[in-house]
Amino acid sequence: MSHSLRVVQWATGNIGSHSLREIIRHPDLELVGVVTYNPSKDGVDAGLLCGLDPVGIAATVDRSSIPALGADCVLYMPSAIDLDDVVALLGSGANVITTRGELFAADPRLGEEGWGRVREACERGGSSLYATGSSPGFITDALPFALLSLQRHVDSVEIQEFADLSRRDSPEMLFDQMGFSKSPSDFDQMRSTRLLAEFGPSLGVLAEAAARPVDTWSCTGEVAVASRAITIAAGEIPAGTVAAQRTSITGLSGGSEAVRFTANWFCTQELDPAWDLLPTGWRVSVRGDAPLELEIEFPVELDDFGAVMPGLTGNRPVNAIPYVCAAPPGVLTTADLPPITPAGPLIRP
Numbered sequence: 001m002s003h004s005l006r007v008v009q010w011a012t013g014n015i016g017s018h019s020l021r022e023i024i025r026h027p028d029l030e031l032v033g034v035v036t037y038n039p040s041k042d043g044v045d046a047g048l049l050c051g052l053d054p055v056g057i058a059a060t061v062d063r064s065s066i067p068a069l070g071a072d073c074v075l076y077m078p079s080a081i082d083l084d085d086v087v088a089l090l091g092s093g094a095n096v097i098t099t100r101g102e103l104f105a106a107d108p109r110l111g112e113e114g115w116g117r118v119r120e121a122c123e124r125g126g127s128s129l130y131a132t133g134s135s136p137g138f139i140t141d142a143l144p145f146a147l148l149s150l151q152r153h154v155d156s157v158e159i160q161e162f163a164d165l166s167r168r169d170s171p172e173m174l175f176d177q178m179g180f181s182k183s184p185s186d187f188d189q190m191r192s193t194r195l196l197a198e199f200g201p202s203l204g205v206l207a208e209a210a211a212r213p214v215d216t217w218s219c220t221g222e223v224a225v226a227s228r229a230i231t232i233a234a235g236e237i238p239a240g241t242v243a244a245q246r247t248s249i250t251g252l253s254g255g256s257e258a259v260r261f262t263a264n265w266f267c268t269q270e271l272d273p274a275w276d277l278l279p280t281g282w283r284v285s286v287r288g289d290a291p292l293e294l295e296i297e298f299p300v301e302l303d304d305f306g307a308v309m310p311g312l313t314g315n316r317p318v319n320a321i322p323y324v325c326a327a328p329p330g331v332l333t334t335a336d337l338p339p340i341t342p343a344g345p346l347i348r349p
Helices: 014-025 083-091 108-125 138-148 171-177 191-209 302-326
Strands: 005-010 029-035 073-076 095-098 128-131 154-164 216-226 230-232 235-237 242-253 256-266 281-288 292-297 330-332
Touching: 005 014, 005 302, 014 029, 014 073, 014 302, 073 083, 073 302, 083 095, 083 108, 095 302, 108 128, 108 191, 108 330, 128 302, 138 154, 138 191, 138 281, 138 292, 138 302, 171 235, 191 216, 191 242, 191 256
Parallel strands: 005 029, 005 073, 073 095, 095 128, 128 330, 154 256
Antiparallel strands: 154 281, 216 242, 230 235, 242 256, 281 292
16 A cells, blocks of 8 residues: 655745645645744744645744654755755655755765765665756756657757746846846856856766766856846846846867756847847757757746746656655765656555
8 A cells, every 4th residue: 555755845935835835735745844944934834835725734943843753755945055954854864855956966065075974864864865956957957868868879968048037026136146237347257157066067967878978167158238228027227237148068078068058048139249049948959869959938928937937946846756765865866766757656655
């Protein structure tokens, strides 16, 4: 007889609230705990936090109480990681699925000591850690892996991401964090280096799967300015200020390109210089003995993206729960798991 897997939702922001709702709706998952960082949500029923009827599980700000719940899996989605929390969860025997890029296998930001603590906790608890997401995540490993299954010889894999941010009503993110509406001379040139840190580990796993392991990384960044003053949902972008940015990350294997990821983020297409931009989505190209090119767009209006986009990041962790719980202990990548689908594998007692 099958049994439900016991799950904790850790953090209830935009993505966390979405995944919380899907845990509650899932017929084979049992919600046993919710962590919130917002004192106003402390003690609030989990169902109410995600737009559903009460379910009898109250959110808590007491993170230290979670390891004792005996959860099979914790969906760990805070705005910043606390490695002590992750180690405690893994050591207690709870598998951890996270949207935090720092916890993607071999991410250098965690450091040798940090990864040593994680692996020791996995061994002690008989648990696994798996990092996922949409980008990086789905677009850097899950989808390209499917395309690699048609190849015998791969020359390179290229991923282009296009994001029209004109209807994103997030002034702090766009103007303060990302640098839109700034003078090109004030633009943070270190953004490309930080993007390499974020995407490099998952792209490295992709290159390994293509039998083209990366030995050298490089990254470049460029910007384009608004050719005229524009108004977007987040506010004003004066003429001559940053209205688009492009970052390219390239991995070389044996001196030739093995993998490339290019992020095109823009607030208008009225740019100087003019850029060739696609609608929001991705273009994935595999060059090899069975060359392929695939374009993905979202069939929704820009104004509706806010309602749809959380699922692109929040659904896959929920779908991954039974796969990760069934996997051998350790730090997992997508290459270690079967294709993840909503139905999932059989859940055995």
